[in-house]
Amino acid sequence: MAKTRCTDRVVGAILASWRYDISGISPEMRRDYEQHFAECTHCSARQRFHRGLDVALAVLTSLAVFFFLFALAVLRHIKPLEHMAFNVFGLDVADTYHMLVSAGIAGLCFSLIAFLLVLTTTPVPSYLGGIAAERAKLLEERLPESIKSLRPR
Numbered sequence: 001m002a003k004t005r006c007t008d009r010v011v012g013a014i015l016a017s018w019r020y021d022i023s024g025i026s027p028e029m030r031r032d033y034e035q036h037f038a039e040c041t042h043c044s045a046r047q048r049f050h051r052g053l054d055v056a057l058a059v060l061t062s063l064a065v066f067f068f069l070f071a072l073a074v075l076r077h078i079k080p081l082e083h084m085a086f087n088v089f090g091l092d093v094a095d096t097y098h099m100l101v102s103a104g105i106a107g108l109c110f111s112l113i114a115f116l117l118v119l120t121t122t123p124v125p126s127y128l129g130g131i132a133a134e135r136a137k138l139l140e141e142r143l144p145e146s147i148k149s150l151r152p153r
């Protein structure tokens with residue numbers, strides 16, 4: 001990836017400043033950049049890398065949300081740490097429990113905010129939406145004629 005060079009420095013610099021995301025610009029302007037992506041292996045590789053990074057971030061932050069939800073669910077149903085906290089650290093049981101719950105809620109809020117930030121600042125929703133639309137189109141093309149004719153146009 002680092003070995004290739006952009007075929008058009010100016011366009012490449014503009015695309016880099018957008019993190020190779022052209023989903024936000026008008027369709028007429030997009031055509032030129034899409035052509036550049038088709039011609040320039042450097043930029044198309046960078047685009048794939050950044051979109052992969054965005055998806056990875058979205059997956060990681062949503063996993064964090066689930067992790068904290070799970071931790072809170074565990075805390076609600078069993079309190080396995082109470083004994084240990086009471087005996088080893090000499091802490092008050094209720095205090096320790098509230099501390100753990102607060103930590104869980106704080107973590108949940110933080111990971112939710114991170115997840116929302118990823119969704120709003122990266123093109124993940126439109127990127128995944130585009131993939132879903134492409135899949136749907138492919139599926140529709142494979143449908144037999146008898147079913148196709150049933151669909152309203």
Ligand SMILES: [Zn+2]
Nearest residue numbers: 006012040043
């Ligand atoms: Zn380029």
